[in-house]
Each structure stands twice: as structure tokens, then as C-alpha cells.
Amino acid sequence: MTSDEFYKELSYISASRQDRLAFARLVLNDMSLFPKLIAISFMTDDDSSSRAAWVLELVCQEYIYAIIPHLDFFTNNLNKVQLESAIRPMAKICTFIAEHYTSKHPNPIKKSLTSLPKEKMIEACFDWMINDHKVAAKVHAMETLFLLGKETPWIHPQLVDILQQDFHHQSAAFKSRAKHILNKMKKLKKL
Structure with a gap:
């Protein structure tokens, strides 16, 4: 998944826990997406950063060691x-x-x-x-x-x-x- 595709997918996430968990599972199953997730989380002027941060939290809750290189x-x-x-x-x-x-x-x-x-x-x-x-x-x-x-x-x-x-x-x-x-x-x- 390209960065643009990943960013677009994030825009569909609602605040529901089910949506956030599903997206977190996507990242946990493909850790090559983690750098994209963390980068979008810090696009501070973009509403997608909040969605990315919600997912980042769930990924880190499940596997905190993913953040070590970052x-x-x-x-x-x-x-x-x-x-x-x-x-x-x-x-x-x-x-x-x-x-x-x-x-x-x-x-x-x-x-x-x-x-x-x-x-x-x-x-x-x-x-x-x-x-x-x-x-x-x-x-x-x-x-x-x-x-x-x-x-x-x-x-x-x-x-x-x-x-x-x-x-x-x-x-x-x-x-x-x-x-x-x-x-x-x-x-x-x-x-």
C-alpha cells in the first residue's frame, strides 16, 4: 500500500473503536505501514493526524516495541x-x-x-x-x-x-x- 493509499484509507476511519481496531490490525499485520502511520500522526494541521494517532495508540498498546526505531x-x-x-x-x-x-x-x-x-x-x-x-x-x-x-x-x-x-x-x-x-x-x- 502506498503512502497516498494509506492516507486515503485513514480518512474513512470513524471514532468507533471497531474502526480503529480494524485499522490497527491492518498495521499490526503489515508493520511496513507503521512508518506511514507515525508520519501521518504528526501531520499536525491535518484532521487525518487525529485518526492516525488513534490507530497509533492501539498499535502501541498491542506492540509498543514498534515505536523503538521511531x-x-x-x-x-x-x-x-x-x-x-x-x-x-x-x-x-x-x-x-x-x-x-x-x-x-x-x-x-x-x-x-x-x-x-x-x-x-x-x-x-x-x-x-x-x-x-x-x-x-x-x-x-x-x-x-x-x-x-x-x-x-x-x-x-x-x-x-x-x-x-x-x-x-x-x-x-x-x-x-x-x-x-x-x-x-x-x-x-x-x-
Whole structure:
């Protein structure tokens, strides 16, 4: 499938989970499509970027290691994503990466996520936390920051400040997750 054909197929995807899963299966069955998917995901002025990001999230949820050859591209472009419907899946992919990176078990993400891409991911997550974005993006960003803060000590104090500062102005969903993250950070300090 050419890039143009792939792009055209993406335009037919609806927000339904069934459509997104079907397209994710297409990519998972032909990983030569993955570079096309990630490239379209970062065409930030194009509505198809959101559709691609939805599919990218599902592909990464199923097989996060597909992103390894593209980690630099992914992290270098996170700050360029503007469409709210694309930010949430990007934030969730960051959480997948952080979960594998901080896992106790050896895995390829641990070796591949070097300091510069990690810094870019941290920067994007903090931007999503402090700027006016929907709760879902903020929730994934705070989870990513919590996880990466286990190994990067300056993150947790900054995250606590943001969570406490925004707490009273946010939705019930934000407050619930913020309490959960704050409690997890308190438990880490006790260890």
C-alpha cells in the first residue's frame, strides 16, 4: 500500500473503536505501514493526524516495541501536536513508553529511551499538564511524569506543585487521578 493509499484509507476511519481496531490490525499485520502511520500522526494541521494517532495508540498498546526505531521522531514532534483529539493518544503512548521504561523487567524500551528523547517526552507532558487541555491528556501526562519521576528526582516536586495548584479548578476526573498520583508519590517517599 502506498503512502497516498494509506492516507486515503485513514480518512474513512470513524471514532468507533471497531474502526480503529480494524485499522490497527491492518498495521499490526503489515508493520511496513507503521512508518506511514507515525508520519501521518504528526501531520499536525491535518484532521487525518487525529485518526492516525488513534490507530497509533492501539498499535502501541498491542506492540509498543514498534515505536523503538521511531522514538526520536516521536519525541521530537510531540510538542507540535495541536489537535486535542491527537494529544490524548500521544499522551497515552507516552504512558505506555514510561511503563516499559520503568518496568522491573528488562525490555528493549529501557535500552532505547535515551536521555534526550526522555527529556522531550517529559517536556511535552509538563506542557500538557500546564496548558489548557482536556482531562484525558492531563491524566496520561501525570501518569507518565509520575513513572519517569521515579528515576528522575526533580520531576515529582514539580508535578506535586502543578497538581496542587490546579486541583480546585479541575474536573472530578482530574481530582480523582491527582489524588491517586499524590498518594503514590507519598508511598514512594516512605520506602
